[in-house]
Amino acid sequence: MNKTVNINLGGMFFHIDEDAYQKLTRYFDAIKRSLSNSSGHDEIIKDIEMRVSELLNEKQKSDKHVVGLKDVDEVIAVMGQPEDYIIEDELKVSNSYSDNTNRRSKKLYRDKEKGMIGGVATGLGHYFGIDAVWIRIALLLLVFGGFGTGILAYIILWVVTPEAITTSEKLEMTGEPVNISNIEKKVREEFESVSGKIKNVDYDKYGNQIKTGASRLGNSFGDFIMTVFKVFAKFLGVILIITGIATLVCLLIAVFTLGSSNFIDVPWQSFIEAGNFTDYPIWSFGLLMFFAVGIPFFFLTLLGFKLLSPNMKSIGNIAKYTLLALWIIAIAILISIGIKQASEVAYEGKTVQKETINLLPTDTLYVKFRYNDYYTKSINDRENFKFVQDSANTELIYSNNVRLQILHTDEKLPFIQIEKMARGKSFQDAKKRAEKIKYSIKIEGNNLILDNYLLTEVTNKFRDQEVAIFLYLPEGTLFKPDSSLQDYDRSDDSFFNLHYSSDNYIYKVENSQIKCLNCPTDENEYNDVENDMDDDSSQTSVTINKNDTIIKTK
Structure with missing residues (x-):
């Protein structure tokens, strides 16, 4: 039965049997003797202990695992024997670096010592074996050419990538084997670098600064700046946590809302489906948005907690x-x-229907819009699109995307041209969808009655379905528009300027424009249609009798 010993090695706690403990102790004593004359002796020993603790921790199968002789032998095999290492033999150290059989795979760390901001680009350069300049150029291209994704990618990599702090981590970052030789060489290089900087200091200059007290003032100012930055970091951390958690909660609600429409009949389900131009299920959009937006905000939340508690x-x-x-x-x-969404509405298709209006030269054309009281109770109701059911309980898309334009024609009889339009992934697909639009007009004698709505089946989905009505009137035509035209008239004002203050206004088509015959002077800037209006103070009244004959009185 062997005794076990509890040790703290490199900040980690281990259970180790007595024989393994004695061998590990002898191993460290030999290392200390071998490195007794090295620069940065204490730093080297500390890094070696941390590396040994990492290797032993990898072999821990449970919290009750006891480190044995086999574990210690395997660690020593990785780290190397101290008696085989000669500090002065630079050639052997160099060969250790070039031994590809002992070279470890690289790990991704941030190199803040050589980095400009967070060391992300330098760390990526070490990992991929390229100059960090190219990484920085790629990130800048993503910032300006990728809608700012470069900044987001840099922040995420800053959060998820640890910083190379210990000597072992710095060796792993460059792919060098973490053994005694490389640890000693790395620490000695850093020690010599610092020593070189100290030797190059202008002592006379800094001595004068110390004598004048400028150094103490600079240190005080530096402490003040650091305190301000710490307070700002805490405040920023709180903002990041609140923003991140609020965003994640909103995304969860959105995912649940979109996902519930596939299992529960919710009011907004039809509208979501109508806007889905792809074959993907609705719930997948919510899930993808949760990952695309939620993951960056999750890391921002972690960054906020890290700013509040650096030891987290x-x-x-x-x-x-x-x-x-x-x-x-x-x-x-x-x-x-x-x-795919954009390609589904890339093309516009239409169908054209033309109908002639048999109107006598002495007749007046009456034009008005009508609504269907089964779908609405007022002609003033305007809907881009909504879902309704007809009398047979068939679900339909209802829309008031209807517009009217009055134009001049050289033909003898007035006519109406109805253009049904829709969008699709191709001209053929868009035209097929336009053909499925249900829209009707009615011509009763000299009365033109237009529907103020269109219908289409739900399976066609909403693809900007629209009906454009073009009313062509020959010169000399008299017509009387109803006030219902107000919301649908898209005529050019220079040709036809519809007045809405009264339903009794009568218009006449002339060569260059349509003029109102009985509008007040303050409403009709073209109130010179009749040459017999001799006096500015006189006023002409125009009425229509039962036989559609115009009667004028002064």
């Missing part, structure tokens, strides 16, 4: 990179859906 434990690299992969996949799918 990380969620782990597996979770970070999994979420990053999900975000990239969601963005790619949403882009493809957006392209």
Whole structure:
């Protein structure tokens, strides 16, 4: 039966049996003797202990695992034997760097020592083996050419990628084997770098600054700036947490709302389906938006907690990179859906129907819009589109996308041209959808009655269905528009200026424009239609008798 010892190695707690503990102790004593004359001796020993603790921690199968001789031997095999290492033999150290059989795979870290902001670009450069300048150029291109995605990608990588702090992490970042030789060499290089900077200091200059007290003033100002930044960081952390959590809650509600429409008959289900131009189910949009928008805000929330509590434990690299992969996949799918949505309404198709109005030269044409009281109770109701049911309980799309334009024609008889329009993924698809629009007019003698709505089946979906009515009138035609034309008239005002103050106004088509015969002077700027209006103070009254004959009185 072997005794077990509890040790704290590199900040980690281990259970180790007595034989393994004695061998590990001898191993560290040998390392200390081997490195007794090295620069930065204490730093090297600390990094070696941290690396050994990492290797032992990888072998932990449970919290009750006891480190044995086999575990220690395997760690020593990775780290190398101290007696085989000679500090002065630079050639051997160099060979250790070039030994591809011992080279470890690289790990992604942020290199803040050589980085400009957070060390993200420099870390990526180490990982992919390219100059960090190219990474920075790629991120700048994403900022200006990718609608700011470069900034978002940089922030996410800053949050998910740990910083290379220890010597072991710096070696892993460049793909060097983490053993005694490389740890010693790395620490010695950093120590010599710092020593070189100290040697190059202009001591006379800084001595004068110390004598004058400028150094203490600078330190005080630096402390003040750091305090301000810490307070700002805490405030920013609170803002990020509130914003992130609120956004995530809203996204969850949106996902539940969109998802419920597939299982529960909700009022907005038909409207969502009508706007879905793709074959993807509705709930998938909510899920994709949750990943595309929610994951960045989740990391922003974590950043907020990190600003408030710098010692907070990380969620782990597996979770970070999994979420990053999900975000990239969601963005790619949403882009493809957006392209498909746009292509489904890329073309406009239409059908044209023409009907002649048999109107005598002495008749007056009456024009008005009518509504269907089965779908609405007022002609003033205006709907871009809504879902209704007819008397046979068939579900339809109802829309008031109807417009009227009055134009001049050289033909002898007036005529009406009805154009039904819709959009689709091709001209043929758009035309087929336009043909399925249900719209009707009625010509009764000299009365033209127009529907103020269109109908189409729900299976056609809403694709900007519209009805355009063009009323062509020959010169000399008299017509009397109803006030219902007010919301649908899209005529050119320079040709036909409809007045709405009265339903009794009568209009006459002339060569260049349509003029009102009985409008007040303040409403009709073209009130010179009759040459017999001799006096400015006189006023002409125009009425129509039962035989549609115009009677004028002064």
